[in-house]
Structure formats: structure tokens, C-alpha cells
Amino acid sequence: MKKPIVVAAVCILCAIAAAGFLYTAVFQKSGAKADIIEYVQTNQEALEQFATGLLADPPGVTAYNEEWQISWYPAAGMVEFITKGSGVGSATAYEGFYYSEDDRPIGFQGTEVDFVWDDTGWSWEETDGDNHERTERITARWYWFQMNF
Structure with missing residues (x-):
């Protein structure tokens, strides 16, 4: 009689462990920043051709590699790749990378913001709100x- 209870308990514990692993692997992808940096460094030449082509003659595409949403802002000289988005409304966060034609930090969606430099990159915080952005140079341009609303 105790054997079925032990087997059921072990099965439940295994299911909980598998669900926890799946949640961590799919939803929390803690290496997103490192993955982005590695991707850009590895594929810089192809990415640069793509970005400069968009700024010169936009073809109307809205995705890169059928995975990431892209937007381009010719006035700012920026092509933005959103690799991760989460949340709803005022609790939304976006992460990704962008091409800066002038090799300078540019705010989310080509916005000019007053970034403040620290040891590893630039930060911006909205004066009368909770919006904030962090940007760091990966390589030339x-x-x-990461933008948080």
C-alpha cells in the first residue's frame, strides 16, 4: 500500500523539478545579454551590411532571422533589434541591440536621451516617471x- 504513494510522490517531485527547469530555460534566460554580445561579435559583418542597407534603402522587412523585431530610424542613424520583450503596459521591458551609424549611444526607438556614463556603459532615467534604459557598447557601432517602462 505504501509503494504506490511513494511512486506517486516521486513522480510529483520529478514533474515539479522538470517544470522548474523548463521555466528557467524558457522564461528567464539569464544569459540573454551575454548571448546578444556573442551574436553581434560573431556576426558583425553580416549585421553591418544588413543595417547599412536598411538605412540606405529600406526594403520593408520587420524581422531579422524571422525571430527578432527590427525597426530603423534613419534620422537617428539607428537600426534596432529587439530580441526579448516581456510584461504588459507600464511593466514592460525590452532587450536587444542596435546599430549606431555615428557610433554613439542612442535611446530606445531612436530617441535622443540624456545618458549618464558609468564604468561600463550609459544609463538614463525618466525624471518624473519610472522609465529607464541601460546601454553598453559591444563593438564599433x-x-x-535594455529598456524598462
Whole structure:
């Protein structure tokens, strides 16, 4: 009689452990920033051709590698790749990378913001709100970013 209870308990514990692993692997991808940096460094030449082509003659595409949403802002000289988005409404966060034609930090969606430099990158915080952005240089003309609303 105790054997079925032990087997059921072990099965439940295994299911909980598997669900925890799946949640961590799929939803929390803690290496997103490192993955982005590695991707840009590895594929810089192809990315640069793609970005400069978009700024010169936009073909109307809205995705890169059928995975990441892209937007381009010719006035700012920026092409933005959103690799991760989460949340709803005022609790939304975006992460990705962007091409900066002038090799300078640019705010989310090509916005000019007053970034403040620290030891590893630039930060911006909205004066009368909770919006904030972090950006760091990956390599020449390429930057990682995280924007929180």
C-alpha cells in the first residue's frame, strides 16, 4: 500500500523539478545579454551590411532571422533589434541591440536621451516617471540595450 504513494510522490517531485527547469530555460534566460554580445561579435559583418542597407534603402522587412523585431530610424542613424520583450503596459521591458551609424549611444526607438556614463556603459532615467534604459557598447557601432517602462 505504501509503494504506490511513494511512486506517486516521486513522480510529483520529478514533474515539479522538470517544470522548474523548463521555466528557467524558457522564461528567464539569464544569459540573454551575454548571448546578444556573442551574436553581434560573431556576426558583425553580416549585421553591418544588413543595417547599412536598411538605412540606405529600406526594403520593408520587420524581422531579422524571422525571430527578432527590427525597426530603423534613419534620422537617428539607428537600426534596432529587439530580441526579448516581456510584461504588459507600464511593466514592460525590452532587450536587444542596435546599430549606431555615428557610433554613439542612442535611446530606445531612436530617441535622443540624456545618458549618464558609468564604468561600463550609459544609463538614463525618466525624471518624473519610472522609465529607464541601460546601454553598453559591444563593438564599433553596436550597442546592447535594455529598456524598462
